[in-house]
Amino acid sequence: MSDMNASLTYEVHAGDIEQGGSASAALKSELRKMGICEEQARRVGIIAFEGEMNLLLYATNGGTLKAEVTPEAIDITVEDDGPGIDDIDLAMRPGYSTAPDWALNLGFGAGMGLVNMKRNSNFFEIHSHTGKGTLIRCRVNRRKNDAAD
């Protein structure tokens, strides 16, 4: 296991379809170079990818994807400044989606994004205020035998 600490930050631009997923792919690649095991890197990659696509598809001004790596865990933060989520319980329901048709054409908008972020996390929290923005924090533990559900 790598003992290094690292902080990786990626800016995600609203509507930048061509680049969608590139930050998450780069993050996963960096984690593998640091010696993070494939299973944990895959989970972080999935969390990051879903967060990145949410920023690209829904956030008014895009947002920031950040990963903090410590020997104990990898903490992923996804943050934007709006529009915010009206009903978080509804947004967390598998299959619920407000995605536009163009997102569906890309293969996204199945209403699984937030659910999938939570499933792959050992810790998950979401805060959102309409008109102010959304903050999602996910943690993937680095201890062995600490898989998500």
Next chain:
Amino acid sequence: MKFSDVPILLEGEILFDASAGNDVIDKAYAADLLSDVLALTEERTTLITGTISPQVIRVAEILNVIAIIFVRGKRPSQEIIDYAQRLDIPMLTTRKTMFETCGLLYANGVRPCKNRTADE
């Protein structure tokens, strides 16, 4: 079965060939929704899809996809093919439907990858 045998089976065209040691297809998952691929597959798999958005290869990278089979005559951009080459993920395209593609592969021993359903 071997990836190199799939183009004959599916009357397909290889877009990027497998390298040595990356040539066996034994399980697969078929979906156009990449959201479902990300959420519902639980192990390395061959991906059968009609989606050719730039995200398909990035999802493949994150999930360590073994190979990609594009159906219904869909052909990804050269940028996606080049990206796949860098990752060593073999790709082919077939004019057959997803249904027929899955049926032919299943009949030749390919099985579903470990997966879950949306309500699990």
